[in-house]
């Protein structure tokens with residue numbers, strides 16, 4: 001390869017690196033997206049790590065990777081939210097430092113329980129076991145996602161904790177928009193992405209179609225009719 005060809009290749013590479021993924025619908029380039037900071041009145045989403053001792057080492061490591069994904073999704077969002085990780089103790093910090101320089105992340109880490117940080121009356125704990133469906137995602141509420149990766153070994157754990165703590169809970173309105181045979185228990189980062197995306201577009205079906213993985217074999221319900229093959233396979 002001669003000098004001219006090398007330069008052209010470099011130029012192309014740079015163009016590719018800064019290109020905006022069209023399917024993400026962004027109007028800013030990657031560099032500017034990285035500079036996006038949540039506004040003071042932005043939505044608050046919390047990952048609750050108080051159940052860390054219920055996880056195996058491997059599950060914990062998956063949970064921390066999912067937190068890392070939430071951070072990455074948020075920093076690339078046009079309207080980032082305030083992302084919190086609560087009950088995040090020294091043990092968890094050490095685990096995370098081993099895999100990533102998390103202290104520089106735009107995540108508000110706290111050793112405190114979310115109940116000691118936010119007014120309990122504003123909290124909505126997300127749990128697929130709740131009998132309540134959430135209809136909207138609004139900045140006046142604090143949305144809590146359980147930082148628990150357990151392959152559903154601890155069925156209903158978060159739901160039962162909500163009952164004990166007497167706090168509001170809700171599930172995503174999946175049944176209203178999708179016919180889905182597989183489990184409706186999603187990963188932490190998918191739930192985070194759904195809240196963030198819905199908060200920006202106010203359309204549940206569009207949000208679910210973008211984020212729920214194809215392997216879930218979900219079929220959109222339009223009216224009362226199932227609408228075949230409308231799912232995104234980019235989330236696999």
Ligand SMILES: C[S@@+](CC[C@H](N)C(=O)[O-])C[C@H]1O[C@@H](n2cnc3c(N)ncnc32)[C@H](O)[C@@H]1O
Nearest residue numbers: 126127128145146154156157158171172185186
């Ligand atoms: C892998 S799940 C943990 C499952 C765990 N057995 C439990 O008791 O919740 C991680 C978290 O994602 C959230 N989540 C997952 N699927 C959800 C759904 N369909 N609706 C609402 N929240 C959901 C919940 O906050 C849940 O605690």
